[in-house]
Amino acid sequence: MTTVTSTGAPAPAVTTSAADRARGLRWSLTVGLLAAFVATCTTTGLPTDRLVLLGWVLAALALQSLGRGWSALLRLLADWLPLVGLLLLYDLSRGMADGLGMPVHVAELADADRWLADGVLPTAWLQERWDADWWKAVASLVYASHFVVTPLVLAVLWLRDRARWVGYARLVVGLSAAGLVTYVLYPAAPPWLAAREGVIEHVDRISSSGWAVLGLPKAGAVLHTGQGQVNAVAAVPSLHTAFAVLTCLVLLPLARHLWQRVLLVSYAVVMPLVLVWSGEHYVVDTLLGALYAGAVWALVPRLVTALGTALQRGRRTPDRLVEPAG
Numbered sequence: 393m394t395t396v397t398s399t400g401a402p403a404p405a406v407t408t409s410a411a412d413r414a415r416g417l418r419w420s421l422t423v424g425l426l427a428a429f430v431a432t433c434t435t436t437g438l439p440t441d442r443l444v445l446l447g448w449v450l451a452a453l454a455l456q457s458l459g460r461g462w463s464a465l466l467r468l469l470a471d472w473l474p475l476v477g478l479l480l481l482y483d484l485s486r487g488m489a490d491g492l493g494m495p496v497h498v499a500e501l502a503d504a505d506r507w508l509a510d511g512v513l514p515t516a517w518l519q520e521r522w523d524a525d526w527w528k529a530v531a532s533l534v535y536a537s538h539f540v541v542t543p544l545v546l547a548v549l550w551l552r553d554r555a556r557w558v559g560y561a562r563l564v565v566g567l568s569a570a571g572l573v574t575y576v577l578y579p580a581a582p583p584w585l586a587a588r589e590g591v592i593e594h595v596d597r598i599s600s601s602g603w604a605v606l607g608l609p610k611a612g613a614v615l616h617t618g619q620g621q622v623n624a625v626a627a628v629p630s631l632h633t634a635f636a637v638l639t640c641l642v643l644l645p646l647a648r649h650l651w652q653r654v655l656l657v658s659y660a661v662v663m664p665l666v667l668v669w670s671g672e673h674y675v676v677d678t679l680l681g682a683l684y685a686g687a688v689w690a691l692v693p694r695l696v697t698a699l700g701t702a703l704q705r706g707r708r709t710p711d712r713l714v715e716p717a718g
Contacts (some may be wrong), residue, residue, distance in 0.1 A: 421455045434608065442483050442539075446476050449543045456551060471550065475561050482568045496625045497580040502592045504676045515583045516593050518669040525605045531666045532602030538632045538663070541639055559693065560642055566692040567638060570684055571631045579625040584671040599670035630673040633681030634688075636663035641689045 429448055450472060457464040505514055542564060549557035581589070584597035603609055640660040647653045664678030673681075 418456055418458050421458070422452055425452055425455060442479055443476075445539060445543050446472075446479070449547045450476075453547055453550065471554075471557075475546075475565070478565050479568065482565075482572055494577065494579050497578060497628075498586050498589065498591045501580055501627070501674045501676055502583070502586060505674045508675055513583075513592060513595075514668050514675050515595050515671055519596060519598070519671070522669060525602075528598070528602035529605045530602065530662075531598075531670060532600055532606070534659070534662055534666045535599045535632070535670065535672070537659075538635060542635055545639060545643070556642075562692055562696060563638060563642065563688055564635075567631070567634055567684060567688045570688060571626075571629060571634065574628055574684075575626040578628055580628040580677075581625050582627040582672055582677075583674060585624055587671070595671045597671045599666070599672050601670075627673055627677050628680055629684045630664065630667055630677040630681035631684075632667055632672070633660075633664045633678040634685040636660045637682045637685035638689060641685065 425448075450468070453468055453472070454465065457468055502513060506512065508514075509517070546557065546560060546564070549560055581591075583592065583595045586592045587595035637660045640656045644653060644656050647656060660682075664673070664675075664682070667673040667678055668675055
């Protein structure tokens with residue numbers, strides 16, 4: 393009886409201590425990784441390459457899997473590798489979309505914006521009147537957030553609620569695919585490119601102008617270089633707007649506090665304003681981006697449900713081709 397008593401009591405304490413040490417190690421390493429990411433952004437600029445950003449995210453998730461066995465790491469790879477592959481395929485296809493021979497639309501979007509604004513081009517009007525340094529800083533941060541927010545939301549959802557992560561990942565892939573199809577069928581020039589070609593009045597591309605205000609000129613230079621490596625005539629729809637609106641739609645039901653809801657809605661509203669002001673998109677591009685986000689958010693879950701129902705019915709349908717005996 394002495395042996396039974398001595399072996400039963402201390403076991404939970406040892407287990408709890410080991411779990412606490414593993415948890416502390418995970419978060420210590422994750423904080424160190426976050427510090428390294430911030431230092432990299434400060435010295436060399438925010439990375440805009442999707443592979444690089446997803447690499448940082450996967451490294452953080454791998455650290456969170458420490459101490460949880462090989463199954464946790466295998467689950468991470470099984471969940472994320474297909475998603476990473478699809479998004480990288482999207483990036484490669486987007487870069488090649490402007491070489492498929494479709495005519496590039498330049499003047500139509502400017503005409504649509506002038507019609508919406510009673511003859512005024514909103515981008516030119518905003519750039520003439522809105523030049524405060526504080527706004528430049530806010531605009532550059534909001535514009536650059538597009539490259540970080542979606543991977544970050546994916547990472548948080550994967551850690552907290554895998555079912556929601558699966559749903560959000562489907563929306564991300566669906567929205568990217570819808571944008572790619574449109575880029576191929578309707579390549580369109582943004583305001584800064586139309587101005588450079590002399591089709592519209594003078595408009596500057598100033599989405600990176602705020603980094604100098606923030607004392608981080610290298611960040612703006614890196615972002616500008618990354619912009620030059622993607623399809624320049626993929627203006628319709630504005631996926632910057634689309635993903636900001638999608639983030640709002642997905643996270644708004646999860647927001648418990650008023651300030652969270654205000655922040656999400658503000659992000660979805662300020663992003664298109666930044667894009668129009670900076671010469672990256674026309675107003676009509678941003679409206680279409682919001683429409684695409686709403687359509688994907690509403691339709692993709694229904695399509696997945698309908699497909700799953702159809703597959704289940706196919707499995708349950710009895711074989712009626714066998715004629716009864718006699």
